[in-house]
Amino acid sequence: MEPSVLSFKKLSDDNFKQWRFNMQMLLAERGLWGFVSPDQEDAETPPDEKATSKELNQYRKDQQRAFATIVLGLEEEQKGLVQNCKSAKEVWDVLRSTHEPASRAIAQLRQTFLSLRLEPGENAIDVGYLDT
Known part of the structure; x- marks a missing residue:
């Protein structure tokens, strides 16, 4: 069973750079980075029509785990930014566009x-x- 407590500080208004790195490492360690990765090489692709129901269920479960892992790594005041997001990738992109200066x-x-x-x-x- 994976630990439910993060070993790093949750995302707040002033720690995005460090939080992003730590969250990326956590997702990678759990085999979930592909659900948010901006690189096509690393991106997780949905199973094709030949996939078994077990493979489809595992894909959905991993997608949900990636989504939950990121959201649970946010301070309460950050969660309003992503409450309407439908995927881990969408959450990641919203947080990046909000916290990463141009x-x-x-x-x-x-x-x-x-x-x-x-x-x-x-x-x-x-x-x-x-x-x-």
Whole structure:
């Protein structure tokens, strides 16, 4: 039986790069990376029409395991992003497009934004984070 507790931190707003690597390794170790891999060589292909019902059931079961493994690796605030996804690949793609910046400038702005913190009783306008 596989452990139900992750051995790494769940995905939050500020740890995507490390989480992505750890989740990729976990999925690979469980033989499920092919369900989310962007590389055609690694991609899991659905069984053809000649597949037995046992093979079809195993494929569906593995698909569900990949989906569940990824979603269970998310902090609660991240789950809203993927609640309408139908497959592990769709979840992976949504998380990548949300957390992976398109450029270095965007990455720097995002990091600056995520590092902003207010003390209790402060508001964004008084501190200067927002202009009125």
